[in-house]
Amino acid sequence: MPDRRRRLLVRHPGADGGTYVTTSLSLANIDALCAGKSYKVSLLDSTGALVGAEKSGTVAGTSIAVTGLSVTDVDAVAKIALTIYS
Structure with a gap:
């Protein structure tokens, strides 16, 4: 299955x-x-185990754009779980 994740990476300067x-x-x-x-x-x-906060909303079409994520270590993310319910 192709990887459909898309990451927007923002560089934050720090001591390292x-x-x-x-x-x-x-x-x-x-x-x-x-x-x-x-x-x-x-x-x-x-x-x-959950990495960061869950995000929720309503499906508006055939794609979902999730914003406002606050994961500080993208390498810690191994899976993405999408639950759609009514």
Whole structure:
């Protein structure tokens, strides 16, 4: 399965020369029948533990743009869980 994650990396200067953080995520190819349903997106580490806060909203079409993420170590993100429910 192709990797459909897209990361926007922003460089923040620090004592060590800077770190990279994830600020947004785009998910595409969502079935059109899901439009109008609620969703939540969770970023997980390799053990399935939550990395950062979950984000939620309503599916408006066939893609979801999640913004306002605050994951300080993008390498810790091993899985993305998308739950769509009504």
